[in-house]
Amino acid sequence: MSKKEFYIGWQGKMPENTRKFLKRFLWIAMALIVVMAIGLVFFEKPFKKHFFNFGQLDQITGVYYDEPYPFILTDYNAESGQAKTVLLVGSGKFGAKGIMDKIQDKSGALSGIRITLEGTLISGDGKTLLELTNGTDALKEMLNVELIETPAPPAPENVTLQGEILDPKCYFGVMKPGEGKIHKSCAIRCISGGIPPVFRASEGDSQDERYRYYLLLDQKGNPCNKEILPFVGEPISLQAISTKMLDWDVLFVNIKDIKTQ
Amino acid sequence: MSANYTAILWNQQKKLYDRYMWLGIGLFMLVYAVFQLWLQPSITFETLIIRATALAAFVLLHLILAIGPLSRINPAFLPLLYNRRHAGVSMFILALIHGAFCIIQFHALSDTNPLISVFISNPKYLETSQFPFQTLGFLALMILFLMAATSHDFWLSNLSPAIWKVLHMGVYVAYALIVLHVATGAFQYENHPFNWILLFIGFWGISGLHVYAGFSERYKLNTHKNILAENGFYQVCRVNEIENTCAKTAFINGENIAIFKYDGKISAIHNVCKHQMGPLGEGRIVDGCITCPWHGYQYLPHNGQSPPPFTEKVKTYDVKILEGYVWVNPVPKEEGTFVEPVIIEKA
Numbered sequence: 278m279s280k281k282e283f284y285i286g287w288q289g290k291m292p293e294n295t296r297k298f299l300k301r302f303l304w305i306a307m308a309l310i311v312v313m314a315i316g317l318v319f320f321e322k323p324f325k326k327h328f329f330n331f332g333q334l335d336q337i338t339g340v341y342y343d344e345p346y347p348f349i350l351t352d353y354n355a356e357s358g359q360a361k362t363v364l365l366v367g368s369g370k371f372g373a374k375g376i377m378d379k380i381q382d383k384s385g386a387l388s389g390i391r392i393t394l395e396g397t398l399i400s401g402d403g404k405t406l407l408e409l410t411n412g413t414d415a416l417k418e419m420l421n422v423e424l425i426e427t428p429a430p431p432a433p434e435n436v437t438l439q440g441e442i443l444d445p446k447c448y449f450g451v452m453k454p455g456e457g458k459i460h461k462s463c464a465i466r467c468i469s470g471g472i473p474p475v476f477r478a479s480e481g482d483s484q485d486e487r488y489r490y491y492l493l494l495d496q497k498g499n500p501c502n503k504e505i506l507p508f509v510g511e512p513i514s515l516q517a518i519s520t521k522m523l524d525w526d527v528l529f530v531n532i533k534d535i536k537t538q
Numbered sequence: 539m540s541a542n543y544t545a546i547l548w549n550q551q552k553k554l555y556d557r558y559m560w561l562g563i564g565l566f567m568l569v570y571a572v573f574q575l576w577l578q579p580s581i582t583f584e585t586l587i588i589r590a591t592a593l594a595a596f597v598l599l600h601l602i603l604a605i606g607p608l609s610r611i612n613p614a615f616l617p618l619l620y621n622r623r624h625a626g627v628s629m630f631i632l633a634l635i636h637g638a639f640c641i642i643q644f645h646a647l648s649d650t651n652p653l654i655s656v657f658i659s660n661p662k663y664l665e666t667s668q669f670p671f672q673t674l675g676f677l678a679l680m681i682l683f684l685m686a687a688t689s690h691d692f693w694l695s696n697l698s699p700a701i702w703k704v705l706h707m708g709v710y711v712a713y714a715l716i717v718l719h720v721a722t723g724a725f726q727y728e729n730h731p732f733n734w735i736l737l738f739i740g741f742w743g744i745s746g747l748h749v750y751a752g753f754s755e756r757y758k759l760n761t762h763k764n765i766l767a768e769n770g771f772y773q774v775c776r777v778n779e780i781e782n783t784c785a786k787t788a789f790i791n792g793e794n795i796a797i798f799k800y801d802g803k804i805s806a807i808h809n810v811c812k813h814q815m816g817p818l819g820e821g822r823i824v825d826g827c828i829t830c831p832w833h834g835y836q837y838l839p840h841n842g843q844s845p846p847p848f849t850e851k852v853k854t855y856d857v858k859i860l861e862g863y864v865w866v867n868p869v870p871k872e873e874g875t876f877v878e879p880v881i882i883e884k885a
Contacts, residue, residue, distance in 0.1 A: 283822040284613075285834040286551045286620035298614040303558060310562055310597065313736065314569040317593060320730035324580050369647025452643070453582055459727040462659035462672060466648035510660075511668055537668075 322454070327401025329450035337363055337407055338393040340423050345494055346473040347373040349394065349407075350523065353425055360427070360523040364406045364473060365394070366446045370463070372471025372502075379413045389425075393418035399450040404490060406449055427523060436519040436528070439538070440478035442493065442509045444468050448475070461510030468502050468509055476515070476528055491519070491528040504532045512538040555621040559598075559628060566594050588639045592724070595632035596716065596740075602626055603713060603744045607751030609831075613820070616831055623689045626709070630686040637679045640672065671723030678715035681708045691813075699815050717741055771858060771865040777804070777882055780864070785828075787819035790868040795819075795855055797864055798828055798839050803879035805839035806855035806866050813850065841876040859883075 282292035291299075339349035352361040365373035381387050394415050399406040409415040444467035447455030454460060456477075468474045476491040495501040496518075517530035548556075567590045574581055574589075601618075602625050608615040645652035645659065660670040685706055688694075694702045717737065725733050774788045780799040787809050788795045796809040796819030807828065809819045816832030823829070827836035827845060837844055842852040851874035856867040859880050871877060 283824065283829070283831070284616050284620075285824065285829060286617070287549055287834045289550050291551065291617060295614050295617060299617055302615075306601075307562060307565060310566045311569050313597065314566050314593075315573050316732055316736075318570060318573040318577055320732040321574075321578065321728055322730075324578055326580070370649070371647075453580060453585055454727065457727040458668065458671075459724055460644070461668070462655065462670070463644040465659045466645060466650065466655060470649045 324453040325401060325448075327448070327450040327453075327455075328399070330398040333397065334395050334410065335398050335407075336393050336395045336417055337398075338391065338418070338420070339363065340425060341377075341387045341390055341392050341394075343374075343377065343388045345492070345498060345500055345522075347377045349392070350425065353427075353523075361405070362523050362525060364404075364445060365396075366399075366406055366408050366472050367470075368408060368410055368412065370444075370446075370467040370470040370472065372473065373409055374471055376409050376412055376415065380416050383413075384416065384419060387416075387419070389422055391420040391423045392416060393420070399446060401449040402488065402490070404445065404449050406445060408446065408451075430520045430522065433518045433520045433529070435516065437514065437516050438476070438478040438491075438528075439512070439514045440476055440488075441512060442468070442505055443475050443477050444472045444509075445475040445490075446472050448477070456510075458510060464510045465506055469506060471500075471502060473500070474502060474505055474509070489526060491526040492522065493528050493530060496529050496531050498529060501530070501532070505530075505535070508535050508537065514538055551617070552621045552624065555617070556624055556628075559625055563594050563598065563628065563632070566597060567591075570594075584639055584643045588636055588643065591632045591636040591639070595629050595636060596720065598625060598629040598632065599709075599713060599716065600740050600744060602629060603709065604747055607747040610751040610755055611747075613831065619832055620834075626682075627686045627689055630682045633679055633682055637675065640675075644672070666722075667726075669722045671719050671726075674715045674719040674722070678712040678719060681712040681715070685709060685712075694814065699812060703815055713744070769867070770869060771856075771867050774864045774866055776862055777859060777864055778862070780804075783823040785819040785821070786864070787817075788866060788868075790866070793855070793868040793870060795866055795868065796821075796828070797857060797866060798823060799882070800826075800839060802882050803839075804857050804859065804864060804882060805877065805879045806857045807837060807839065807842045808853040808855075808870065808873075810852070811835050812844075812852060818852070840879050841874055843874045 282294055284292055284295050337349060337351060339351035341349050347365040348362045349365065350360060350362050352359070365377065367373050367376050394407060394409065395411065395417050396407040396409045396415055399408060441456065443456055444464040446467055447460060447463060452460060452463065474493040476493050477488050478491065480487040480489050493501060493505060495504065514536050515530055516534040517528040520527050570590050570593065571586060574586055602622060605615060605618045605622055609619045641652050641656060645655035648655060650658070656672050656676050660668065662668040663670060685708060688697065688702065688705060697705065720737060725737065772790050774797060775786050780786045780797065783800050785796040785798045788797065794809040795806050797804060797806045800823040807818065809817060811818050811830040811832065813830065813833055813835045816830045818828055818830055818837070821829045821831045823839065826838070828839050829836050835844065835850060837850070837852055842854045844850040853870035853873050854875050854877045855870060856877060857880050858865050859882065
């Protein structure tokens with residue numbers, strides 16, 4: 278600014294040299310803003326290719342089971358033992374148990390019955406969930422009782438694993454990202470609300486992002502949502518007994534055997 | 539300057555200021571959104587809003603904090619300071635949108651009240667790596683709210699400039715909380731070195747500017763040349779060291795004094811503007827009035843009073859000229875007291 282120039286905000290016009298100086302400053306600032314905005318996006322972690330079919334209701338038919346968490350078995354091939362289960366979750370940060378209990382209060386017990394449920398699909402990395410978006414209106418059809426002889430689970434084995442406890446609703450599609458510290462509080466609320474906790478263990482080195490997912494249960498095979506809250510959303514290691522429930526790996530864990538890293 | 543309060547006082551310069559400010563905010567968010575949708579099309583609307591508003595607010599906060607020291611280092615930046623309050627309120631609005639979307643996204647529709655959930659969902663307050671960073675952001679947002687809510691001149695006048703200034707220094711507490719919020723939160727996940735380098739440059743850039751401006755300010759204060767003379771007067775400088783319509787400042791016995799030369803006369807008034815404690819000594823005499831460089835508040839040099847209908851008053855001081863030197867008595871007169879200007883006799 279020229280020594281003789283003096284800017285006064287309430288005057289109509291800005292002194293010429295001040296105006297020129299600020300114009301140069303603005304161009305530089307705008308260019309920096311653009312570079313910064315592009316850089317911040319460019320260096321972001323890519324989102325996982327998980328999917329939440331928001332705004333679209335789909336119907337799924339399968340055999341319903343209550344435990345350990347509400348799910349339906351949609352495809353089962355007795356010969357090959359291949360199965361496809363769809364975990365059920367509620368709206369918001371709630372599990373499906375409350376909704377399914379209310380539905381069963383009206384319809385009678387549904388466990389082992391082939392039914393059609395309507396909701397919003399969530400899917401990623403080979404796992405599928407259905408959000409019962411319309412609450413107790415989710416039940417569209419009751420078909421027949423279907424006894425399915427599922428294969429005996431493999432012999433349980435002791436495992437030591439490293440990974441993170443996630444809420445599968447957010448992780449497999451509703452939120453991007455649905456993992457790590459940035460999502461920790463939300464995962465805690467979701468699991469506290471009854472959404473089944475899932476343990477994600479890395480397979481291979483950390484670069485290739487191949488994971489194995491386990492449903493977490495306590496040592497007796499019961500839900501342990503409240504007990505594991507202190508370990509949600511952070512790197513942990515655990516010792517547990519591993520087995521399989523249809524197409525889901527399952528861990529029976531003693532809370533004392535979970536360690537933060 | 540305004541004699542009456544109006545909800546928002548706009549003039550041509552403020553309109554221009556707001557236009558360019560929102561152009562910058564819009565440009566940043568537009569570029570960010572376009573590249574985000576191009577490179578990561580699966581981003582959800584909520585995440586896009588959360589990230590774009592957070593980043594825009596954080597960048598704007600850096601600019602707001604840089605304006606003060608930049609203006610001290612180079613007065614050509616003073617136009618950025620003139621309407622800084624609108625920038626502050628705009629930044630708060632962006633931060634509020636970010637905070638509201640975060641609370642809805644991460645805490646609402648759950649088994650706990652969303653506002654309580656912010657504080658209790660992650661209770662690991664004693665762990666550095668798992669510290670609940672959202673609480674830091676929430677506290678910063680409360681400070682920014684307090685500042686935005688009291689940003690109007692009504693509060694400045696009713697709280698008194700000194701209290702208002704202390705309250706608004708809270709921006710530094712908010713900034714520290716936000717830096718920690720980002721470092722212990724988002725950047726724990728988005729941990730690319732580019733992000734950390736930006737944060738580092740931002741933090742040390744703001745800190746460095748403040749330190750540099752502080753040192754240069756201290757150098758400008760005329761504290762070391764004063765020699766006690768008779769009757770409590772202190773020698774400040776030679777008359778011809780003061781440019782016409784400008785001032786020399788002196789800090790004597792705790793008094794911050796601006797000594798102005800104008801129309802062949804010398805007058806001394808308190809160096810601190812009544813409006814936002816701006817440095818009057820860095821101002822000019824315009825239309826016969828000392829004019830504050832920050833917001834253009836004016837005072838008559840011989841009595842320290844704002845011209846009617848304005849009512850601000852500052853302290854005045856006795857001055858004299860002896861053998862080509864300006865001397866000032868640092869014992870202040872009552873605010874608004876008339877002091878006969880000293881005529882500069884031509885050599």
